[in-house]
Amino acid sequence: MKTWILALLVLCCVGPAQADLKAGAAKVDITPDVKAWKVPLGGYFGRKGAPATGVHDPVYARALVLTEGTTKLGIVSLDLCFLPANVKTAVLSKLEAEGVKDLDSDHLLLAATHSHTAPDPLALHQGNSFHKPEWTPFDARLLDFTAGKIADAIALANRRLIPARIGSGNQDLPGKNRNRRGEKTVDPTMTLLKVTDAEGRSLAAVVNFAAHPTLYDEKMMEVSADWPGAMTGWVEGQMGGDAVCLFLNGAEGDATTNGAMGATAEARVAFYGKDLGQSAWDLWRIMATRADTPLAAWTVSVKLCATAGAVPFDAVNVMG
Numbered sequence: 001m002k003t004w005i006l007a008l009l010v011l012c013c014v015g016p017a018q019a020d021l022k023a024g025a026a027k028v029d030i031t032p033d034v035k036a037w038k039v040p041l042g043g044y045f046g047r048k049g050a051p052a053t054g055v056h057d058p059v060y061a062r063a064l065v066l067t068e069g070t071t072k073l074g075i076v077s078l079d080l081c082f083l084p085a086n087v088k089t090a091v092l093s094k095l096e097a098e099g100v101k102d103l104d105s106d107h108l109l110l111a112a113t114h115s116h117t118a119p120d121p122l123a124l125h126q127g128n129s130f131h132k133p134e135w136t137p138f139d140a141r142l143l144d145f146t147a148g149k150i151a152d153a154i155a156l157a158n159r160r161l162i163p164a165r166i167g168s169g170n171q172d173l174p175g176k177n178r179n180r181r182g183e184k185t186v187d188p189t190m191t192l193l194k195v196t197d198a199e200g201r202s203l204a205a206v207v208n209f210a211a212h213p214t215l216y217d218e219k220m221m222e223v224s225a226d227w228p229g230a231m232t233g234w235v236e237g238q239m240g241g242d243a244v245c246l247f248l249n250g251a252e253g254d255a256t257t258n259g260a261m262g263a264t265a266e267a268r269v270a271f272y273g274k275d276l277g278q279s280a281w282d283l284w285r286i287m288a289t290r291a292d293t294p295l296a297a298w299t300v301s302v303k304l305c306a307t308a309g310a311v312p313f314d315a316v317n318v319m320g
């Protein structure tokens with residue numbers, strides 16, 4: 001079994017580039033009509049494949065396209081629990097049909113936020129041929145819908161390319177995450193990529209932090225992006241206009257949220273999302289940017305050992 005790991009690198013601290021940076025960003029709603037067909041939520045086996053009963057808050061594909069010289073990179077944050085490899089294949093096919101050039105598999109990162117209250121990615125996996133009670137089956141209609149919406153976000157970001165500036169930074173957020181099983185080692189660092197237009201107006205933010213989006217438990221039966229949705233939405237409100245905030249989960253392992261306050265799960269989601277959003281925004285406001293920023297991308301192919309009974313997921317994308 002092969003896993004393709006895609007790494008995208010923004011070289012913000014080296015010499016002048018051959019051409020100035022351009023960037024475009026877009027956000028597209030990927031929430032299916034849960035009234036039109038049965039859409040199970042991914043993340044908790046305890047739901048036993050039951051379909052979503054409604055939509056609490058939309059889930060999105062947030063896309064950022066960057067170009068410099070002949071290099072073009074795409075980063076997409078998806079409010080999903082994980083991502084089967086065939087979704088990327090379907091997205092690339094739709095992008096080709098839409099005429100998007102110079103954005104192949106080696107230059108496109110699709111990253112799930114890991115929300116446990118979004119449409120179940122098992123329904124997007126063409127290799128999911130299991131036929132068991134209380135198990136989510138493959139749904140070709142949902143795959144076509146989701147891949148189409150993701151492609152729409154990338155294509156729109158690509159059409160919005162304008163001269164841009166970029167910067168990166170990080171800060172530690174002690175006490176904002178913890179390990180669920182008591183291990184003391186966690187990664188408390190929030191990393192931020194800041195993208196503006198040539199005049200310094202907000203275009204996009206890419207926030208990386210390690211904490212499971214599991215403030216809603218298995219009893220939550222409505223579609224939701226959990227706290228990353230609250231966080232990205234809050235940051236987008238601060239940036240204004242059509243600016244987009246992407247979230248990439250970090251080395252979360254067993255890490256989950258810490259310090260989320262509120263009497264209900266909904267209140268805790270709102271509190272934690274705004275809390276991390278404020279931290280991201282505080283970092284954003286002090287970060288410098290530059291236009292002469294070389295871009296590079298690379299891929300690494302590794303083999304994973306298949307185990308008996310394992311679902312054959314073919315690809316995982318990570319940020320380098």
